[in-house]
Amino acid sequence: MLYWHDVESVVGDVVTISGTVAQPDGTVLRVLSERLRFLNVVALNGFLAETGFEVEAQFGGWNREAVTGSSQEIITIARRG
Structure with a gap:
């Protein structure tokens, strides 16, 4: 399995990211949206x-x-x- 994050936005102290889960061949299985506060x-x-x-x-x-x-x-x- 592969997993990576992409930053979608930064607003103040909140960062919104998408986390992608994929097969080794690149087939995307799931995309998760997460918000982190720093x-x-x-x-x-x-x-x-x-x-x-x-x-x-x-x-x-x-x-x-x-x-x-x-x-x-x-x-x-x-x-x-």
């Missing part, structure tokens, strides 16, 4: 606090590096307060 640290922490979570730690990558403006990920450890 938040910055302030917005993410605000949503967590609103729902009763406390952030214990945040990292900018899987090697526990600090979150910076150029971090491509926000790894968050949170517990319900």
Whole structure:
């Protein structure tokens, strides 16, 4: 099986993508539409606090590096307060 994504649109912090599932010969079996929301640290922490979570730690990558403006990920450890 093959699977790939195509970006359909970017509006604010929401990215709409289509995911295509195909046979190795290219025969398309299914096309899925997905919407992903990308938040910055302030917005993410605000949503967590609103729902009763406390952030214990945040990292900018899987090697526990600090979150910076150029971090491509926000790894968050949170517990319900």
